[in-house]
Amino acid sequence: MQKFDAIRPFYETEVNEALQSVIPHPMMKALMNFTFPEMEDEVWKEQLRKTHSIRDFQCNFIYHTVQKILENSSDGLTTSGFEHLEKNNSYLFISNHRDILLDTTLLNAALFQNGHLMTASAIGDNLVQKSFIKTLARLNRNFLVLRGLSPREMLQSSKLLSEYIGQLLLHENRSVWIAQREGRTKDGNDETNPGVLKMIGMASDEADVMLYFKKLKIVPVSISYEYDPTDVLKMPQLLAEANNEVYVKSKNEDLNTILSGVMGQKKRIHLHIGKVLDTEIDRIVAENDSSNKQIQALAQEIDDAILSSYKLWPTNFIAYDILHKTTTYSHRYTEAEKSLFERRLEMRIGLDNPISLEGFLAMYANPVVNKLKYTNAF
Numbered sequence: 001m002q003k004f005d006a007i008r009p010f011y012e013t014e015v016n017e018a019l020q021s022v023i024p025h026p027m028m029k030a031l032m033n034f035t036f037p038e039m040e041d042e043v044w045k046e047q048l049r050k051t052h053s054i055r056d057f058q059c060n061f062i063y064h065t066v067q068k069i070l071e072n073s074s075d076g077l078t079t080s081g082f083e084h085l086e087k088n089n090s091y092l093f094i095s096n097h098r099d100i101l102l103d104t105t106l107l108n109a110a111l112f113q114n115g116h117l118m119t120a121s122a123i124g125d126n127l128v129q130k131s132f133i134k135t136l137a138r139l140n141r142n143f144l145v146l147r148g149l150s151p152r153e154m155l156q157s158s159k160l161l162s163e164y165i166g167q168l169l170l171h172e173n174r175s176v177w178i179a180q181r182e183g184r185t186k187d188g189n190d191e192t193n194p195g196v197l198k199m200i201g202m203a204s205d206e207a208d209v210m211l212y213f214k215k216l217k218i219v220p221v222s223i224s225y226e227y228d229p230t231d232v233l234k235m236p237q238l239l240a241e242a243n244n245e246v247y248v249k250s251k252n253e254d255l256n257t258i259l260s261g262v263m264g265q266k267k268r269i270h271l272h273i274g275k276v277l278d279t280e281i282d283r284i285v286a287e288n289d290s291s292n293k294q295i296q297a298l299a300q301e302i303d304d305a306i307l308s309s310y311k312l313w314p315t316n317f318i319a320y321d322i323l324h325k326t327t328t329y330s331h332r333y334t335e336a337e338k339s340l341f342e343r344r345l346e347m348r349i350g351l352d353n354p355i356s357l358e359g360f361l362a363m364y365a366n367p368v369v370n371k372l373k374y375t376n377a378f
Contacts, residue, residue: 006144007143007164009120009137009143012052012054015051015054016049016052019057020049029041031065034068035064044061054141055118057139059112062105062140066105069263073264074265077110077270078269078270079271080273081272081273081274081309082273084276090117090170091217091218092218093107093119093175093219094219095221095222095223095306096180097181097190098184098223098225099184099229100261102261103223105140107119107177107223108121108177117174117175119141120168120177121141121177121178122143122177122179123145124144124147124182126148127258158199159202161199162200162202162203163203169216177221180306186234187359187362188364188367188370189366190222190303190306190307190370191303194295194296194298194299201295208285209294209295210294210298217276218277218298220274220277220306220309221271221274221306222274222309224312226269227267229260229266230260230264231348232349233257235356267313268313277298277301277305281298307367307371307373307374308371312332312367314337314338314341315337316364317329318341318342319363320368322342323358329368345360
């Protein structure tokens with residue numbers, strides 16, 4: 001067994017066989033009928049039979065699926081910051097995480113449109129328990145982050161994962177996407193877990209891990225949705241935490257969340273690509289004498305980049321004003337936008353549960369609070 005076989009996507013030599021295995025699957029039919037509603041089944045089946053690379057699968061099929069998702073469930077995707085990237089260079093994209101599938105899928109669609117290398121993307125193995133989903137993930141160049149391990153297994157898994165990320169970036173010239181923390185942000189506070197950086201740094205053979213981070217070319221990515229299609233699905237966990245209870249996921253929760261994220265209404269979406277953290281790393285090294293402090297400072301630097309370039313929508317300002325019983329940002333939204341948000345709030349949460357109400361509003365309002373740290377006026 002090759003070193004990375006347990007976590008890697010398909011090799012190009014395996015792609016066609018993998019596609020042949022899922023062509024008869026009813027979920028593939030549903031996916032292709034959604035993407036190409038005018039096309040006869042035999043046509044897309046024949047095209048898939050002739051597909052032999054991940055890039056061809058992504059460009060000829062998945063890219064069109066993404067466009068269909070945007071067309072059906074959003075008011076469009078806008079992007080900024082792509083001028084910071086050089087063509088044919090690999091980057092380590094560290095992103096805030098709002099949607100299980102779309103965060104990385106939208107980034108890849110935008111990279112493709114702008115003529116850049118698409119990413120290999122980290123995905124928790126808990127999200128790909130069904131064989132069809134796992135095959136599709138590997139066909140989309142996802143690599144697995146193993147969950148639910150003992151501390152010893154976790155250490156071994158983290159080492160393997162860090163080596164694989166280093167292999168992709170430094171030896172295969174393949175960009176990598178990874179979320180800034182395990183799991184999606186549930187409360188609207190985007191915060192980098194230093195543990196993610198420590199895991200990435202495990203593969204370093206440099207005397208100074210910060211030199212290794214410079215080699216990886218870290219690029220912070222900020223994605224924001226005007227409406228979070230999974231907002232109400234995040235409430236049970238927030239309620240459990242408010243009551244100091246351990247939250248246990250229901251059986252098909254992850255799959256339901258993926259489908260809600262894809263099909264639910266998002267309105268506008270913005271994706272911002274930050275600059276490579278380079279001189280920032282030099283400054284961190286100069287100002288901090290221990291590796292631990294340096295990693296904490298790097299996590300803060302990523303947070304600063306993500307939060308300062310986060311796009312705020314009318315929904316964020318509306319939630320802030322409702323939550324704080326103020327009209328501070330009433331110039332940032334219309335009465336019609338406020339009515340729409342209040343109707344969503346009433347339909348999804350109801351007005352009789354103060355904890356749910358506050359959690360729902362804070363999810364949208366916290367990005368305003370966080371952005372205030374970087375600018376006093378919007």
